[in-house]
Amino acid sequence: MRVIKLTAIGIIMAASTLVLSACATTADPGNTGDTGTETVELTWWHNATSDPLKGVWEQVAKEFENDHPGVKITVTGYQNEDLQRTLIPQALLAGGDAAPDVFMVWPGGEVRSQVQAGYLKDLTTSAASSLSKLGSSINPWQVDGKQYGVPYTFGIEGFWYNKNLFEEAGIAQVPTTLPELNDAVAKLKAINVAPIAVGAKDLWPAGHWWYQFALASCSVETLESAIPQLDFSDPCWVEAGTLLKEFVDTKPFQDGWLATSAQTGADSSAGLVANGNAGMELMGHWNSGKIGELAPGGVVPEFVGWFPMVSVPGAAGLPGIAMGGGDGWGVYKDAPDVAVELVAYIVSDDVQKRFAETGSGIPTNPAGTSGLTDVNLKMVADGLADATYVQLWLDSALGPDFGSPLNQAVVDLMAGKGTPESVVKALEDTAAKQ
Amino acid sequence: MSTSTQAGPALVAGPASSKSKRKDSNLRKWAEIIIFVGPALVVFVTFVIVPVIQAAYYSLYRWNGVASLNNISCSSPERVRGTSCFNGLDNYIQAFTDPDFIQAIGNNFFILIASILIQGPLAILVALLLNRKMRGRGFIRAAIFVPYVLAEAIAALSWSLLLSPRGAINSWITAIGLPAPSDGALGDPSIALWVMFGILTWKYLGFAVLIMLAGLQSVPEELHEAAAIDGAGWWKTQWHITLPLLGPTIRIWVFLSMIGSLQLFDMVWVTTSGGPLNSTNTMAVYMLKNGQTAPGYGSAIAVILFAISLTVALVYQRFAMRRDLEGAITRGVR
Missing domain, CATH: 3.40.190.10 (Periplasmic binding protein-like II)
Incomplete structure (x- = not known):
């Protein structure tokens, strides 16, 4: 009996490391909107877990709901590493209703693998009017000449x-x-x-x-x-x-x-x-x-x-x-079109200015830069504007x-x-x- | 560890007088088994067995964790770069040809052996001392046990601040006129592993002492008295009576210490993250560093860690703990 018990303990202890590496986190199921009915439900995942930014995003979601009757947005902020390494990959793997409609997409290699897996909506034409305002900061979210993410903040080292x-x-x-x-x-x-x-x-x-x-x-x-x-x-x-x-x-x-x-x-x-x-x-x-x-x-x-x-x-x-680098929004392939409108609203002049006022980062929309109050962020923003070429973190x-x-x-x-x-x-x- | 070898009351039911009675007792037996074992079994299978199998499965793939797995071979010319693929045992070959991983395994075994050779005897000495009636015993017991109760991350953070080049310990060393390590004790690759072992000893000595003290309570007082009557001194008594009787306790502690050393993670991660220059790297730290963006490779490391831990545990049980387990298998309850 004891040998069995001890063996079991040994196995449990040894296996606990495996659990760490292989245990799959069940993603929070969000509802993708069903455009057939009156209401459209959107899920929006971001990485702001504390105010003021968290409050700003919640406010933005409310404003969008008010302007678009029938749209209901579930907006959640998760800790950055959980979001990037566990929640989003798992939700995208699960697909369907489990996948959020609007979520953070990291530039460069990550957006490339997500596009390769077919998870992201091509925003090149649907978000064109927003993208045209954001200058060269949009480049790191392009894969094969198509735009798969809309950056809302970008800064340099x-x-x-x-x-x-x-x-x-x-x-x-x-x-x-x-x-x-x-x-x-x-x-x-x-x-x-x-x-x-x-x-x-x-x-x-x-x-x-x-x-x-x-x-x-x-x-x-x-x-x-x-x-x-x-x-x-x-x-x-x-x-x-x-x-x-x-x-x-x-x-x-x-x-x-x-x-x-x-x-x-x-x-x-x-x-x-x-x-x-x-x-x-x-x-x-x-x-x-x-x-x-x-x-x-x-x-x-x-x-x-x-x-x-x-x-x-x-x-x-x-x-x-x-x-440098930044953060951007991507839209899930099966998300309703109104999700793209939400992204466009997040990078609109007014919202970008309010984002800048929180001091959380440098807005990508030049109209938002006037909201920067942090002296140092202003200097970084000027440095970004003066840069002859901007390379994404290698x-x-x-x-x-x-x-x-x-x-x-x-x-x-x-x-x-x-x-x-x-x-x-x-x-x-x-x-x-x- | 429970020593109970009696169980299975359902079996002792006398010979059945009729078929239906036997059927009833069989049903009852199975109902009992399902009710008692079922929930634990479900949890164990879901959170231990299934992930182990999953890890073994993932370990055969090159995978970035983004898209679902493809079964195409990695060497196939049709594979698109960046997509997942089946690469057989390549992840294992890569691990065993990576000098950083080999160094990590070596560090794990260094901690394992040093724990047994240094922490063990130290714990026994302290336990023997604390087992005697003396002034301040309660205080010393508490002082030795407190580090074990502290959360590992808190202890690790405190130590990394104390041992920093600008930390308190370097100031003290300088204050008494000795040369302090200018990069901090944990910043110098040549001594970092020993310093790490020192911190681990500080942290886990209390646990070892606690176990040894518990073991000492089971040594009958009469034996000491008999030895005293025969004229044996304190040291002789400890050597010839206490230590042999403490054997089972020591062997259990060694077992727990070995498993802990092989799975060492928290203390290392918070203090040094395996550095400087991998000098304090362990298998678990290596797994996190290299497996986070490559779950296939990370799973292979997990499987290797599992296999090493299991082998060490089984070999140790087979040879060292054999006498403690004598008869446990052969006279096992049906």
Whole structure:
């Protein structure tokens, strides 16, 4: 009896990990509208779990219902990772009534796989009038020239820096080129400050450094052909690693950068900037919010400023190129047409302005930018407007499978365990498995 | 662990005097079995057995989790890039040829062996000490047990803050004039695994001591008295009487510790996420990192982890716990 029991315990314990990986979450069934009857029911899933944004979306749904009698919208905000990794994939797999009508669609590789699986409605003509207002930010949601998502927010990466520390170190102007950045690093070191904070424990913040150097070393033509074809034979991909390695050898990062997380607590890279313990951090547009959360008092300190990524003189990359990403809405293939109207309403001038006022992000509709009150977000919005070309985050652009192996290879390179070639090999190995 | 070996009252019913009576008792027997075992069985099958089978099935596919599975072979020229495909045992081959995964398995076994060799003896010593009547015993017992009660994520977060390069522990080390690790104790790949083991010992020693203390209660006092009369000292008594009688308890603890070491996840995930440079990576952490966007590959890792855990558990039961289980199979209740 006991042996059976113990074996059972062993099996249960061992199996619990399998349960973690394989257990399927039952998706919240939403009702797709039946256009045959009077009422049309729409399900809208987003990732805002707290006010003010959650309240704005609820209000938007109510307004839409009022303007469209017979339409009933069930709007739900889910935690971002649950939504992206579990709820939406499961609901789309289940299909039919289980699938939401309007939901967040992530650009690049993810929208590509969803289109390949036939889940998304082509919005190229049905949402054309909205799309025409949103400029080049719509490009990452295109697959084979057709539009499958409508972005409502888009931002770019840049340096979040401490104006006081820069002044103290004698850095008169924010760096615009790599040599100037190296100079700033040296000056910050001289006053005993960690020049640049990076959260390499989470891998991706370190990965972004390589992405930026890849943008500096590869021409736009190379980016545009290599990414969709997953062809990394151009020498610029190796050069990106060489540039990064040279930069890392100047020891620009804080002590223990390998074990620092990006956004958790005062000792994270964002926390170090928020608390005046690091000169700068290369990070996406969301960092304003993170710094605010981690700073004493819960507001972004006055000393925080923003400047765009530096250019690398002599490299093949387009000067003024920026990297960024955003969030957009997709419509399920079987959703009623009124769902497209809802998406159009969400990116309309007025709603985009109210979105900007929440400080949650930079609106894609230029008419909404006037709503931005956050000084730093305004600077990022200006940086986006000034960018000569906007490249979607490389990991997103390549596809979900690339992030983990690529970022790990970059961290290995930065820590001296890998080479510029081994990063390219990680890319090629992952590409071979597509 | 229950030692009950009596069960099955339905079977002891005397010889049936008539056919209908036997039928009745049979019916009752089955009704009892269904009522008592049914709910647990349903839960076990739905949430354990089915996912295990599903994972084994998914592990044979290259799959991004987005679209439903295709049965086309991955090497087939007709396959469209980016779509799912059947690739047989390739996921397993990939796992066993990935040095990061091999390192993760090694780390799991390092923790396993270090736990048994260091945590075990330490727990026995503390338990022996706490089993004696002495001043402050209640306080020491509580102090050792408190870490075990703390939520794992909270404990992990506290440790990562304490051990950060700018954390309290580095300040203390510097304050007493010793060289502190400039990258923090968890930021230096050469010592991170040992530091991780230290944190795990701090966390789980209380549990081991608790089990050992419980085991010590079953050692009859008379034996100690008899040994004392025979002139045996305290150490001799512990070595020749207490430890042998504590055997079954130690063996159970080793079993639980082994399973825990193989499935190690929470503490590592929150403190280091397997870093720096995979020095504290474990199989479960590797599974999450690499399986989230590739459920097929993640399932293969899960199956490997399951197989390793099961093998270790069965081998251990077969050889180490044999004497504790003697007769349990051969005289099992029908």
